[in-house]
Amino acid sequence: MTDTAVPKRRKTSAKPDAPAVAPETAPDKTPHPAPKSKDAPRTIKDLRIARQGKRKPTPKQDDNPLREGLRLERVADPSVLVLFGATGDLAHRKVIPALYQLWRTNLLPHDFVVLAIGRRDYDDAVLRDELKTSLEKYSRVLPLDDAAWRSFASRIRYHKLDFANPDDFDKLVTVMDGIDKEQSSSGNHLYYLATQPSAFADIVAQLGRVGLDHERHEGGWRRIVIEKPFGHDLTSAIRLNREVGKVFRESQVYRIDHYLGKETVRNLLVFRFGNGIFEPIWNRRHIDHIQITVAESIGVENRGSFYEETGASRDFLQNHLLQLMSLVAMEPPATFDADALRDEKVKVIRAIGELTPDQLRSDVVRGQYGPGWVAAKPVKGYRQEPEVNPESETETYIAARFEVDDWRWSGVPFYLRTGKRLPKRATEIAIQFKEVPHRLFRDSNSDPDPNLLAIRIQPDEGIMLRFGAKVPGLGIDVRSVTMDFTYGSAFTVDSPDAYETLILDALLGDASLFTRADEVEGAWARVTPIIESWMDEPSPEFPSYEAGTWGPEAADGLLAREGRKWRRI
């Protein structure tokens, strides 16, 4: 209970359909606050009597007033998490460690079951042993808490199922009914698709066929979590959305982009909309350009065949980079509800100007790494990696210049870049402000740099502001200095892993940090023309950058031609 940081979740934000309850007075001014109530008096007379203290609002039975002020103001309903692909890499590395951590820190409901689905001939004990081995490797808190693991493991059951066999889904219905009755899970099911993307449509269709998507009148919600990649181009994304939409309503669908669960990404919203000083200058009048970098020092590791089909554009640009861009550029939402937030994000994506054929050639740079040195170790080139075609044309680096054609951002370039085998792992959003309109200190020995605001997402999460300061002395010498905020130096609590945040949100029914169908399609609509344009071009001269460098030289040219340069991270 003490060692996990989970942001307090307010009922109003966690339950999109619940009426917002405004506090009568600011908490600071309430000496004896009454419990919150959704059953507040509504007529003028009721309000007057309540204000005079003659009648106390009575909390409705479905809220637990003891939750106020605790880490979670609402706990997830009793439920079953049905994990498809439970024997796979994602389940072992991310999903199960996140669930274990949530369980260990008492953030899951008491009546909670993980139904692990896979094609292998396992039983409960074999799967649990395998999961424990993985946890000992991937859990963010080690050593494992044996009591917590035993208790959590007793809630994991294995069920063998072949996604291609409809009969297996009929049997799944029986299994689910049994668990619902046995475990008092009230028919609440969260289906988590941690499988190969090619299986998504079949699983969804089968869940629909056997009726496991139906939400019940007396409760019993059904939600589905779908991992990226969501489609491999615009057409496939539309098709997949259509297939999912035939079975589940959009409000039941939770598309994961784990970047949105990261603490600093969530803090970006607080930073922009919880502070009064930044929003007035967050526009074309004051901002020169914006750089968003997602750099990885690792190569493709053992995912060569996967990466051959995706590349940097599908793996990062279509989702993480465009999501970060939409969060930076979005207008303030009216509320913090999932749809209000996502409405604003999708407006940004739609406002990204479509690149003309000329721009597709001039504003997008792709690259592929060759052999080099990273962190003082020699590394192979991409084409020498296992499961990679020795003549591969897959891009491991992409940089692009976009513009958002709206009133706020018109004329402000957004430079996005991502790549593998870059010198270091770093994700950062840099807001480069314009130069001062009048150079008052032109006699200064050194020209001060324009102001810069850098939001570091990983590692070393924090925010840095650069500004000019006078160097002490008789003259007027101006030098750039920085104010640096790091999460680690201001807060004692550890940030939860993004998967912990997102899985808990899905169980609580809060879709704010998940992507909606129109966002996904909008992002593909921007990225697909880029990929298609490469089909018409001759074979690229790959490799185009040495591992351990910051990408191909052409990427520097993307900014240099406008008198700018990439930030050194």
Next chain:
Amino acid sequence: MSSPSVTPAAVGGGAPSTPSAAGGPVASDAPARPNEPTLRWRSRAHSIEEVEQELVRIWAHNVEQLMGDRDGDHVNDRMIGARTNVMNLVVIAGRPEVGERCAATIQRLVGRHPSRTTIVQPADPDGPSWLDAQIVAHCVLPRVDAPETCAETIHLVCGGEAGRHLDAIVAPLLIHDLPVTVWWPDEPHFGSDPVNDLLAMSDRLVVDGSGWHGTGLDQLRKMAAAAERFPIAISDFAMVRQSRWREAIAAIFDIPDFLPYLRHIRRIAVTYGVRDEFGAETTNIVKPLYHAAWLGSRLAMTVTKPLAPMTGGPSRKAPVRSSSGRVTSLANPSAGLGATLRLDRTDVALVIRPVLSEMPAGTTLRVELLADWRGSELRADVTAEQEAVHVRVWQDGVHALERGFTAPRRTDIDLLAEAIEAGGRDPVAVGTLALAAQLAGGTPP
């Protein structure tokens, strides 16, 4: 004139270091290691003005050092040292050993709470006025490739009249615009001028009500009065420490079948430990009282009858002793305090009762709830140990739930970290304190 006894262990730690003779930067013999505070400055002053000058010197030195570390234009982005101040922490230490203990606790926070800490220790109240200050700065390397984060601690010993004007000592040493938290590890004399003056300039008061003398109830009432008078937030370790109990109790009613019983609680019984048969009258009961007050305030209960000694138990009898002569059960097993609360239109009996225990006196051992709803009875029993809280529930006499919550007991470092990270007044704490004070007999005028 005595000087604050701040031992190297209390303020130094980390890498071995050598103070400079005249006071100032401390050369470290070993390279700084991530997350281990390293003493970077130590000097002395004998007036507030001198203290202020020393603080300026610390930062001038720090910048000089960083300027010396410049490495091309990389410095522009990452290496210029800028203090991430989050707050002023003022510690009022009545005795030298308390000051040392607090310094040791704060030092464990320094890397994550860069702030100015001023430890004030009044001394020799009837002698002439004097002031002796030791100024130290510790720096922490968050990571090998990150700049150091530094914070300073001023340990002030104030003799004579000066020690009675705490606000006048503290005010000039505050970093402007940052919130002020006062940590009073001893027992503040609520209502006195020095305390009032200090609270008037503070944003948060941190205390530990479980350490107050006697039952602690008088002090608790006075603190509630101070909370009404001053716009300060109060963090009482005695209350914060119980959050693991609260999580576990709340979890009972997360279960849909049990939630309807919550508004039909009829009895709350909190059992606490005493060390001997006379403990019931002298043991601090702030912690067990907070349990009841939290439940009562969350359910909007009102106090019908405040706490009073129980009278309905068996007549007093001799205590039971073991063969070694040790008392094994209290003379009067029903000894304790009783009160009546009102929930909607129904009375709720509250019992706070002692039992002999090896645990520190005043430790909550058990919280029992009894509720009846539509002719059905729910009984919940919550206990805690070092690493976990256990919940057992019976519905109509049938065992319905048994659950253990992994939740280690928290240290003073955890509690202080939470207290100084909290922002604004916590309405739950405000409500709990107010109801606890009413149960204790109401706030004094």
